Amino acid sequence: xxxxxxxxxxxxxxxxxxxxxxxxxxxxxxxxxxxxxxxxxxxxxxxxxxxxxxxxxxxxxxxxxxxxxxxxxxxxxxxxxxxxxxxxxxxxxxxxxxxxxxxxxxxxxxxxxxxxxxxxxxxxxxxxxxxxxxxxxxxxxxxxxxxxxxxxxxxxxxxxxxxxxxxxxxxxxxxxxxxxxxxxxxxxxxxxxxxxxxxxxxxxxxxxxxxxxxxxxxxxxxxxxxxxxxxxxxxxxxxxxxxxxxxxxxxxxxxxxxxxxxxxxxxxxxxxxxxxxxxxxxxxxxxxxxxxxxxxxxxxxxxxxxxxxxxxxxxxxxxxxxxxxxxxxxxxxxxxxxxxxxxxxxxxxxxxxxxxxxxxxxxxxxxxxxxxxxxxxxxxxxxxxxxxxxxxxxxxxxx
Numbered sequence: 001x002x003x004x005x006x007x008x009x010x011x012x013x014x015x016x017x018x019x020x021x022x023x024x025x026x027x028x029x030x031x032x033x034x035x036x037x038x039x040x041x042x043x044x045x046x047x048x049x050x051x052x053x054x055x056x057x058x059x060x061x062x063x064x065x066x067x068x069x070x071x072x073x074x075x076x077x078x079x080x081x082x083x084x085x086x087x088x089x090x091x092x093x094x095x096x097x098x099x100x101x102x103x104x105x106x107x108x109x110x111x112x113x114x115x116x117x118x119x120x121x122x123x124x125x126x127x128x129x130x131x132x133x134x135x136x137x138x139x140x141x142x143x144x145x146x147x148x149x150x151x152x153x154x155x156x157x158x159x160x161x162x163x164x165x166x167x168x169x170x171x172x173x174x175x176x177x178x179x180x181x182x183x184x185x186x187x188x189x190x191x192x193x194x195x196x197x198x199x200x201x202x203x204x205x206x207x208x209x210x211x212x213x214x215x216x217x218x219x220x221x222x223x224x225x226x227x228x229x230x231x232x233x234x235x236x237x238x239x240x241x242x243x244x245x246x247x248x249x250x251x252x253x254x255x256x257x258x259x260x261x262x263x264x265x266x267x268x269x270x271x272x273x274x275x276x277x278x279x280x281x282x283x284x285x286x287x288x289x290x291x292x293x294x295x296x297x298x299x300x301x302x303x304x305x306x307x308x309x310x311x312x313x314x315x316x317x318x319x320x321x322x323x324x325x326x327x328x329x330x331x332x333x334x335x336x337x338x339x340x341x342x343x344x345x346x347x348x349x350x351x352x353x354x355x356x357x358x359x360x361x362x363x364x365x366x367x368x369x370x371x372x373x374x375x376x377x378x379x380x381x382x383x384x385x386x387x388x389x390x391x392x393x394x395x396x397x398x399x
Contacts, residue, residue, distance in 0.1 A: 003062075003064045003065065003068075006059070006060060006062065006065050007064075007065050007068055007069075009060055010060050010061060010065050010069065010286075011283075013044065013060065014040075014044075014282050014283060014285075014286045015282055017040050017043075017044070018033065018036045018037040018039075018040040018282065018285075019033070021036050021040065022036045029381060029382065029385075030378050030381060030382050031377075031378050032156065032157070032160070032377075032381075034153060034156070034277065034281075034285075034345065034346070034377075035345070035374060035377050035378055037281070037282050037285040038285045038288065038289075038345075038349065038370070038373075038374055039374060040285070040286075040289070041285040041286045041287075041288050041289025041290070042289045042292050042367075042370065042371075043289070044061075044286060044289050044290075045289035045290045045291070045292045046290065046292070047292045047367070061290065066287070066290060069283050069286065069287055070287050072280060072283040072284075073280075073283050073284040073286075073287040073288075074248070075280065076276060076280030076281050076283060076284045077249060077252075077281075077284050077350055077353075078234060078235075078238055078248065078249065078252040079234070079252075079272075079276050079280070080152065080273075080276050080277075080281060080284075080346065080350075081249050081252040081253045081256070081350060082230075082234045082252045082253070082255055082256040083152065083256060083269070083272065083273050083276065084151050084152050084180065084253065084256065084347065085252070085253045085254065085255065085256020085257040085258075085259070086256040086257075086259045086260075086261055086264075086269070087151065087152070087155070087177075087256075087261060087269075088151075088177045088180060088181065088256075088257055088261075092170070092173075092174050096171075096174060099171075099327055100174045100175060100178055101178070102323050102326055102327060103175045103320065103323040103327070103337070104174075104175045104176075104178035104179050104182075106319035106320065106322050106323045107149070107175055107179060107316060107319045107320050107323065107337075107338070107341050108147050108179045108182055108183075108319070109147075109319065110315040110316065110318050110319030110322070111146045111147040111311065111312050111314075111315025111316045111319060111342075112143045112144060112146065112147040112315070113143070113315065114143075114146060114311035114312070114314060114315035115142055115143035115144070115145065115146025115147060115308065115311045115312060115315065116139050116140065116142070116143030117143075117311065118142070118143075118146070118307050118308055118311040119138060119139040119141075119142035119143055120139055121307070122138075122142070122304060122365070123135060123138065123139070125300075127300075127362060127364050128304070128361070128362055128364060128365045129360075129361070129362065129365075130355075130356070130358070130359035130360045130361050130362050130365075131359045132358065132359035132360065133355075133358075133359060133360035133361060134360075137190050137360045138360055138361060138365075140186065140189075140190055141187075141190050141355045141360050141361065142308070142361070142365065142369070144183060144186050144187065144190075144351070145308075145344075145348050145351055145352055145355075145369050145372075146308055146311050146312040146315060146372075147179070147183070147312070147315070147316075148179075148183055148344055148347050148348040148351055149175075149176045149179050149180070149183075149341045149342070149343060149344075149347070150343050150344055150345040150346050150347040150348060150377070151173075151176045151177065151180050151347065152273060152346060152347070153343055153345035153346055153347070153377065154172070154173075154176055154340060154341075154343050155173070155273075157340065157343060157380055157381060157384075158172065158173075158340065160381065161381065161384060161385060161388060163388065168333070168336070168337070171337070172337055172340055172341065175337070175341060176341060179341075180347075181257070183347075183351070184250060184253050184254075184257075187247075187250060187351065187354065188246055188250055190355075190360070191245070191246050191247060191250065191354070191358060192246075199243070199244045199245060200244045200245060200246065202244070203240050203241060203243070203244035203246070204244075206240065207237065207240065207254060210236075211258040214229075214233055214258070215258065215259075215260075217229065218230070218259070218260075218263055219263075223263070223264060223265065226263055226264065227264070230255075230259060233255055233259075234252055234255045234256070236255075237251040237252065237254055237255035238251040238252045238255065239251070241254065247354045247357065247358070249350060249353075249354055250354075281346075288349055288353065288370065291353075291356060291363060291366060292363065292366065292367040292370060300364075301364055301367050301368050301371070302368075302371065304364075304365070304368035305367075305368040305369075305371035305372045305375070308368060308369065308372040309371075309372045309375050309376060312342060312344065312372060312376060313342050313376065313379070316338050316341055316342035317334075317335070317338040317339070317342070319338075320334050320337050320338035320341060321334045321335075321338065324337070330391075332387060332390065332391050333391070335387055336384055336387050336388060336391065339379070339380055339383045339384045339387070340380060340384055342376055342379075342380070343376060343377050343380045344372065344373035344376040344377055345373055345376070345377040348369065348372075348373045348376075349369075349370060349373050352366050352369040352370065352373075353366075
């Protein structure tokens with residue numbers, strides 16, 4: 001068979017298997033299609049399918065096919081991260097700055113501390129730190145992975161729970177937006193290459209100057225032209241960040257973060273996010289699954305994933321609970337906010353992909369983080385839905 005035909009077989013598998021699992025087993029309550037696609041990526045990777053059917057795996061996921069799939073995956077994740085940057089709403093966070101700052105700081109800082117502690121424990125064993133990773137980079141990187149909130153998936157889950165446009169949903173978006181800025185800032189610090197610090201400083205200076213000019217240009221343009229101009233801007237920023245030694249995804253996020261959401265029709269932006277998830281991101285999930293590894297032993301990877309999950313969830317819930325006490329929230333609110341903010345999903349997977357690309361973590365650590373992200377996301381709706389129902393009943397009785 002030709003490479004094109006094998007490539008199309010791989011695409012058919014990527015899109016068919018997760019969809020059938022999602023539909024036939026009706027997993028949407030605890031595992032949305034996005035989560036099923038991530039799990040399918042792991043199952044189709046070298047650690048599972050490659051071990052069970054090595055000849056079949058080598059035939060379908062040959063080097064030329066994987067290289068072609070990676071091209072789609074890179075572009076998909078660039079666009080997805082760019083949209084996440086655009087959807088940051090820092091204006092509302094500034095209007096409610098006391099509440100937002102207290103909550104976001106505790107929601108990020110507590111799981112970061114717990115995650116760093118877990119990462120420090122992992123340093124006692126071989127096989128977790130990447131070849132180019134320094135100990136502080138590993139600890140901070142894994143710790144921040146435990147603190148991440150997946151803003152785009154959070155939006156999807158809150159739409160599913162019918163609270164996105166309600167006051168509590170808008171509050172949660174403010175907290176997640178502030179944490180998103182901190183997460184990418186810490187990532188840039190972790191990736192700082194002191195041998196190329198001049199190049200990185202040059203990129204940041206050029207980015208600041210060009211951002212000013214770009215914003216002026218976008219205000220002047222009609223909306224139909226803004227889409228094309230913003231995609232060109234995305235590519236330029238991603239290229240500049242990668243050239244500077246950061247990572248093209250850092251550039252993609254920065255490209256979106258300096259853009260205003262109200263430059264675009266919100267319905268069109270929602271459709272773009274939906275279509276990127278539908279059409280391109282499944283390929284990214286598969287390419288992510290191809291990077292999983294169980295060489296240190298499946299048991300060790302699962303234990304590490306469990307420890308990181310406890311650190312992540314407990315840290316987020318405790319941090320938000322403290323914020324709720326300080327700000328005198330209504331009973332039950334801190335649990336709902338905490339469980340929603342602990343959603344990891346795509347952003348943490350993207351974060352872990354960057355750490356793996358830079359060889360700060362190994363494939364084994366990446367696999368443990370990936371399992372933690374899946375479990376975190378699957379817990380969200382089952383833990384939040386009954387709490388929301390109880391809160392609605394309490395409000396109804398009080399009336």
